[in-house]
Amino acid sequence: MAAARVAIVGAGPAGAFAADRLLRARGDVEVDLFERLPTPWGLLRAGVAPDHQEIKRLDETFDQQTLGRGCRFFGDVEVGVDVSHDELMRHYTAVIYATGAQTDKSLGIPGEELAGSWPATEFVAWYNGHPDYRELQFDLSSRRAVVIGNGNVAADVTRMLTLSPAELEHTDVADHALEALRHSRVEDVAVLGRRGPAQAAFTSAELRELGRLDGVDLRVDADEVELDPLSQRWLAEQGTFTARKNVALLREFAARPPRSESRRAIVLRFLRSPVEIRGDGRVEAIDVRRNEIVQAGDGSLRPRPADEAVETIECGLVLRSVGYRAVPLPGVPFDERSFVLPNDGGRVLAAGGEPLPGVYAVGWIKRGPTGILGTNKRDAEETVACLAEDLAAGALPAPEHAGSEQIDALLAERKPELVTIDGWRAIDADELRNGREAGRPRVKLASRDELLAAAR
């Protein structure tokens, strides 16, 4: 019999790395990976942009290092709905939460809820074929779209709005999105950053890519690229390699002659904060104010309104990309201020601050929505080290139902059609075969019904 049985909740990158690290650290542990969708790998499948196929190759590593090492997969099973936290605790020695950050932060400005104003994360889920977002209808009939935010999600959605249909056809963008984007009349995308070029959160790779898209003119005003004295000093003394690259790239872009023959344009605007989204029943314009950079008490550089002047940008679509946010999980403590499970190195803490025996966290639900894919590997190592230490110390008592038969029986009763590894492999094979026939990397099955049918 296994020394311990561990449930990991959420099969995204953090859950996959945790399973991998756990199986390497303790060969005598059994791991079950629970996922509310029929498919594994979370944002690798539903977040990473379709034109970044090379990154999606990480799925092969996940497959070999987790499923290939004997980890079981229970897809289409939602913890907190189909099976409760307490039930998991009665069937497993330990539970690791890897549920990520499932919702978006809001801007808190009037008009945010108007039709045509969307969290960028919903647009991302839609074009990546996430089954819960398939029915969304994005109105792409107006000339201008505005993207609020300066991070990599903002860069991704900006590229997806400007790539040509021919380029999109070589990706695994969901068919419904490909069809809608094919008829898009968006000609320019304005990207608003509330701080300056030195503080933009883009990686230089993403920024460089925006500036080198075929048939797309990237415009940035030379005045907006000029750094204020505070930012100049910060860049020279403490600026990261990426920040210095970003500023150099933006100067290069600002100095380029306009490319009049372009199909589309991307306009980067810095030091601009949205103050209101306006329109009669749907988005027609966005009002923005100019900021200046000031030094806060803690030494950090922050934006502050520079004057009262309001600039109106007409647009028909607004994508708000100002960050992800986690939601509380039923039956588990939640830190309402930091939007994470309260934890110490991955050990989830009870209200009194003491560890909750057998409950762990990894990934965004542990540290907040920061870092890139590989960050989760080291994060998982930390959490798994805590778990292994607790196991070795005898701090984790055997659960009431120590064998796998009982959880199998419970799941057979609650979710008789759950997706197993074989089911996922059948979905994967179907999508890859359809992709080969269409000359694409993959054609995604984008509804739960299609996914579940393919899994049977």
Place this chain on the structure above:
Amino acid sequence: MTYVIAGSCIKDDSCIEVCPVDCIHPKPGAPDFETAEQLYIDPGLCIDCDACVEACPVDAIFADFEVPEKFAYALELNAEFFEESGTAERTAA
């Protein structure tokens, strides 16, 4: 010659684990590791063994004569990363 890391790097540190001459930086724990958008190979030290290429789960590492056009900038970028603080200083730190 040297190998170079492209912008599709996900900062999975598999390459660092296998590099026999420790020429891939920043390493986990280094002050600039968390803010680095990718890892870089020091062209002055790379011995061209290709262990990192085998280890990379997203195929982000290329021989300098095989870098795809869209990642052509990476050659200069990797070298530039070590101009201010080279591997020798990093190892001594």
